Amino acid sequence: MATEMPSDRFELRHAATDRATFVVVPERRMFAIDGLGDPRLAAFVLASDSLRAVEERVRGRAQKATGHKIDPAVLECAWWTHPEPPSQDLASSFADRSTWHWQQMIEIPPEAGDDDAQRAIDETRAAFDRPVPLVRVIRFAEGRSAQILHVGGPADEHRSVVTLYDAVAREGLHPHGHLHEIRLADYEKVPDGRARAILRLPIEP
Secondary structure (H helix, E strand, O other): OOOOOOOOOHHHHOOOOOOEEEEEEOOOEEEEEEEEEEOHHHHHHHHHHEEEHHHHHHHHHHHHHOOOOOOOOOEEEEEEEEOOOOHHHHHHOOOOOOOOOOEEEOOOOOOOHHHHHHHHHHHHHOOEEEEEEEEEEEEEEOOOEEEEEOOOOHHHHHHHHHHHHHHHHOOOEEOOOOOOEEEOOOOOOOOOOOOOOEEEEEEOO
């Protein structure tokens, strides 16, 4: 069996709203924070702000060290619940994420070393005037995955989840891992109707 090569950055950020795009996602280094509950709750928003702050700090230092511009990373989030509902019920369950676990993430620039990442975490904690969630460095691997584009915010995201799971089932494939959201145009930062997110699902035959 041929080995699948990792998809390039363009492919990983490309998806349609009505059908699945199949990609192979390489392992990446990420800042991460874990939590529980709806993405509109204060704890989720605080975690988002903390991750943006630590990424901005490490990116700024890496830009200064290398002398070239580094594009900002986008927020990402893995979602899961226990016990996991059957695939046909998962989308309706996703409409109410009050009991869902999440792991928010943001990618660390390749130009930044592990020491740089830890220093950024420590400095960001010190800079906040209030307690911040625990930020840590993880390695996040998905492998072969299916993804679609969601247009809009969290309120109707479950409809795109239905489309994604249906597309995977039509290909005779099976979900294998957590549902993953990549916030290309963040609903916290853009006008209503302008938000864009890729929904990604690791798969196996």
